[in-house]
Amino acid sequence: MEGTAVRxxxxxxxxxxxxxxxxxPQTKRIRFAxxxxxxxxxxxxVDVRLTAEDGYTAQRSYSIASPPEVPEVELVxxxxxxxxxxxxxxxxxxADDLIELRGPIGGWFVWPEHTDAxxxxxxxxxxxxxxxxxxxxxxLTAASTPVRLLYSVRSDTEIIGRPxxxxxxxxxxxxTFTRAAPDGWTGPTGRIGEALLAAHAVPVAxxxxxxxxxxxxxxxxxxxGLLDLGHDPARIKTxxxxxxxxxx
Amino acid sequence: xxxxxxxxxxxxxxxxxxxxxxxTAMLTCAHCGGSGPLAAHPxxxxxxxxxxxxxxxxxxxxxxxxxxxxxxxDMSGTRLLTVTQRAR
Numbered sequence: 265m266e267g268t269a270v271r272x273x274x275x276x277x278x279x280x281x282x283x284x285x286x287x288x289p290q291t292k293r294i295r296f297a298x299x300x301x302x303x304x305x306x307x308x309x310v311d312v313r314l315t316a317e318d319g320y321t322a323q324r325s326y327s328i329a330s331p332p333e334v335p336e337v338e339l340v341x342x343x344x345x346x347x348x349x350x351x352x353x354x355x356x357x358x359a360d361d362l363i364e365l366r367g368p369i370g371g372w373f374v375w376p377e378h379t380d381a382x383x384x385x386x387x388x389x390x391x392x393x394x395x396x397x398x399x400x401x402x403x404l405t406a407a408s409t410p411v412r413l414l415y416s417v418r419s420d421t422e423i424i425g426r427p428x429x430x431x432x433x434x435x436x437x438x439x440t441f442t443r444a445a446p447d448g449w450t451g452p453t454g455r456i457g458e459a460l461l462a463a464h465a466v467p468v469a470x471x472x473x474x475x476x477x478x479x480x481x482x483x484x485x486x487x488x489g490l491l492d493l494g495h496d497p498a499r500i501k502t503x504x505x506x507x508x509x510x511x512x
Numbered sequence: 513x514x515x516x517x518x519x520x521x522x523x524x525x526x527x528x529x530x531x532x533x534x535x536t537a538m539l540t541c542a543h544c545g546g547s548g549p550l551a552a553h554p555x556x557x558x559x560x561x562x563x564x565x566x567x568x569x570x571x572x573x574x575x576x577x578x579x580x581x582x583x584x585x586d587m588s589g590t591r592l593l594t595v596t597q598r599a600r
Contacts, residue, residue, distance in 0.1 A: 273528075273531045274527035310524075370520045370535040371535050373535075504516070
């Protein structure tokens with residue numbers, strides 16, 4: 265969006281729900297129509313605000329799952345049992361409902377455009393969501409950037425983003441299952457640590473850009489593993505979720 | 513001390529006050545002189561104010577609240593805010 269006029273201050277806008285479908289038993293993919301959407305970069309997020317009848321408000325940040333190339337904005341929201349916002353978004357929201365949304369936000373945790381270096385994405389659970397936007401963007405722009413995704417997920421029923429992660433020649437996805445692997449699975453299992461990173465991530469010598477997204481404990485364990493392997497801290501970007509009253 | 517979130521999650525709330533995206537802005541810590549992008553600082557979001565801490569010395573560099581008392585921004589822990597690029 266370089267070269268465009270400086271926009272005014274970011275304000276809340278009303279989004280209309282176009283569709284809300286279960287992505288996994290615990291997550292819902294929600295598509296919004298936003299008449300005044302200025303466009304976004306792959307990896308950016310939005311804030312969603314709910315207001316109760318007594319005026320109490322709660323707001324949470326959610327990564328955008330859809331690429332900049334499509335006009336509607338998709339979020340994938342995981343239902344957290346003790347959450348203030350996610351039970352409403354996953355359980356109550358229907359097509360044609362209106363909701364307050366602010367974005368796009370954050371020019372930091374975004375797809376590295378115009379780089380020759382390979383990109384390594386590392387996701388834990390619903391931390392894969394910003395990467396869905398990045399991978400769809402990479403596919404739609406036919407970017408030649410080599411990209412690998414290492415995705416830690418509890419079981420195959422909890423895989424988010426099957427459409428975006430479907431096998432294609434320019435995408436290398438490795439799953440590791442931390443709770444239950446599918447029958448006959450011969451790939452990695454267990455949490456991502458130094459050994460799994462050494463075996464399945466882009467080697468340090470190729471100087472990859474590394475983006476890590478997941479629950480706080482996941483991001484910290486993966487970051488430690490990357491640093492122990494000798495990855496350049498300046499090329500590692502992280503995004504944690506959790507907190508804000510919700511526990512992952 | 514486990515960080516709950518990254519400063520990235522503070523970029524939206526700060527847009528209530530600033531016209532530009534501060535996620536990529538560089539903050540220089542007033543306590544130790546360490547610096548880094550706002551988005552990469554550990555953020556503790558659940559208190560009365562959202563608290564951003566220094567990656568190097570863990571001191572508070574910025575506090576932000578928006579509630580019935582109004583919008584309050586405490587940057588006494590930030591020596592310098594540098595906007596290096598505009599994301600929008």
